[in-house]
Amino acid sequence: TDCSKNPEILHMYERIIESYFTLSGQMRELRCSILLEELLLKLSEINDSSVSGTDILVQEMIHRIHSTPDRFISPKELADLYHVSIRTVSGRFKKVTGESIHQYQLKLKLNMAYDELPFNPDRPLRDFAISYGFYDEFQFSKLFKRQFGISPSERK
Template sequence: MTKTKNETISKQTYIRLINKTEDYIEQHLKEPLSLKDLANNAHLSEFHFHRIFKRYSTETVNEFVTRFKIERAAIFLCVSPDTSITTVAMDYGYNDSSSFSRTFKRHFGASPLKYRKQQESSRSARWFME
């Protein structure tokens, strides 16, 4: 019985740690983030941090950071239509627009430019219907 209680406490602690890490990632979204940086922030070894993160978040650290950045970049693309794709790519930590575009297309199924146009069309259609 004590073991189960300790496991529950550990699980809750690790989930809080994952949430804290997600907050840290969001605050440093436009900076390069390494496993070492995130593990140091959590006061854990890289190995232990990676294992815990994967266990309690269902994604690896790298998958989470990539998804989080690309989803935030997609929002920025839509709310800042005059900002170039290259600028958005650089702002979200990509070294060039081609790697950003590949990652973006893999995640959303459309290039950043096509996605932006689809979102603008969708907003225009909703506005027109109202």
């Protein structure tokens, strides 16, 4: 949730800055610490309220997608699983995430691979491809390069 234009958040941030520059010693440390905790609590409340408005069906689909990184789940499979139409699954997913189910999965899997590649430089690209549900290392490499502008080998 973007809070950059929230006047309450901006005011809280300004109070922290003001306290930091006008107070000294233990008083500054204590006051800034309390104000920072208030700010974090407010941000947490804002985040919780935005998440609670999220579609429960979509939350479940996202959880399922994250728990099966080794394969792509089709809209039909999700529709069958949740006993709704493909149109309902696709429409609600896109409304909440801003992406199609396939786009979301593709981006997620590529980001996961991007993060993992440097930690496993000796692991063959074919293993990465298969473990993230891609057909082969060639498909994986092509999509990876399109997403990040570098090849998986360069990322290693």
